[in-house]
Amino acid sequence: MRNTQLQIDYQICSFEELALADQKLVEAAKAACLTSYAPYSHFSVGAAAALDNGEIVCGSNQENAAYPSGTCAERCTVFYANARYPEAAVTTLAIAARTEDGSYTANPITPCGACRQVLLETEHRYGKAMRILLYGSHHTYVIASCSQLLPFQFSSDSCGW
Template sequence: QENAAYPSGLCAERVALFHAGHKYPDIAVVALAIAAATNGSQVESISPCGACRQVLLEAEQRYGKSMKVLLCGTKEVVVAESAESLLPLCFGAKYLKDD
């Protein structure tokens, strides 16, 4: 669903989460693995864009459970223990305070 004419497409991360949320609305996502290829070869490292990070975070917040995010590169797989760890200083209900 990606497209070079950003933001005309949707990243694979969001498509996967939206599909899972539609098919299994009462089940929290436990983990999401992300990998990418260019010209037929896997890229050395990958991470989700900001929009995807926000969607991942909101899925965590909705279910009240952390979601592991596996960033799969050619040399290593980096495991983020939560989507929140990928989006420091994020906005959302948890961070809103009444003054």
């Protein structure tokens, strides 16, 4: 038996250090937090997707009393983008979150496991890397590909398809 190690590369930067297009996308994700329906967790998450056709699509988490019938902001956004623009790949996805007091989280939040799987499937569907911007008011993470978030992947390759 041998030990091995996995490592991901990502950048940490301030909002001001982001390219203007990335700043715009983060601002769209922050604005999407305001459309969240989160009466149970009081944790509003917004996401904004930049598509390769130039469009920006936004979504937010939508909770339901019958857990887990709600949906996360990331899946809401990506599924809407895929339905509205089925030929357009998501090139970058920005994610932001607000707490009950209305402030944005100091540290970036990351997608849940289900969202990571959906993001990975979307990346595979279009054959293009999907950059991820995880916003926090203190710093932002920039990840070159959503596959970095799910190093042991389950995909069509796993099934032999």
